[in-house]
Amino acid sequence: MDYQAIMEKYQHVEGGLLEAFHAVQDEINYLPEEAIITAAKIFNMPVKEAYGVATFYSYFSTTPRGKYVIRMCKSAPCHVAGAEAVTQALEKELGIAVGETTKDGKFTLEFTECVGQCQKTPVITINGKPYLGVEPAKVAEILATCK
Ligand code: FES
Structure with missing residues (x-):
């Protein structure tokens, strides 16, 4: 999956990281590690910070979930x-x-x-x-x- 394409349209939006994570999760129901690493690049932040956001909100899941x-x-x-x-x-x-x-x-x-x-x-x-x-x-x- 092209996470970059899904997420980069939120690059210049306020709160874009959350929007980007929502967009990925809407597609596949979780946030794979590759998507989190890609987000860190797009939003120019350390991977651990992007990972922290992905794991902070209970709405997001970093493990695969059902359809x-x-x-x-x-x-x-x-x-x-x-x-x-x-x-x-x-x-x-x-x-x-x-x-x-x-x-x-x-x-x-x-x-x-x-x-x-x-x-x-x-x-x-x-x-x-x-x-x-x-x-x-x-x-x-x-x-x-x-x-
Ligand atoms: S307590 Fe509000 S929806 Fe369940």
Whole structure:
């Protein structure tokens, strides 16, 4: 993948490094080492600094993830609304634990802090798209929409 081409359009944008990392992650769902090294060159900073940014934000991942990244909100409002039962349903349906990726590389399951959709909890996101008021019984149906 041509990380340079993806990232250099953010070179002169304020906060460009974050934008560049988002752009790469939107493409392949994680930030490989090669992309971080390329970013350091483009943004003229030490590699360790670029790496520090990539690992500071929980939104970014430096390990490969599935095509669909499912994030279960674990903040208090979702927790009291039954996030644990939804987490269990997701783990059962996917056959993986939180923090893992399915063998076929299709799904990764992670926790997230509040995603600002507390009006109807519990909440999951799939590649950033929020699903509100998720019930365990609806998990299979929601996953089936990921083609
Ligand atoms: S607490 Fe879960 S979305 Fe806000």
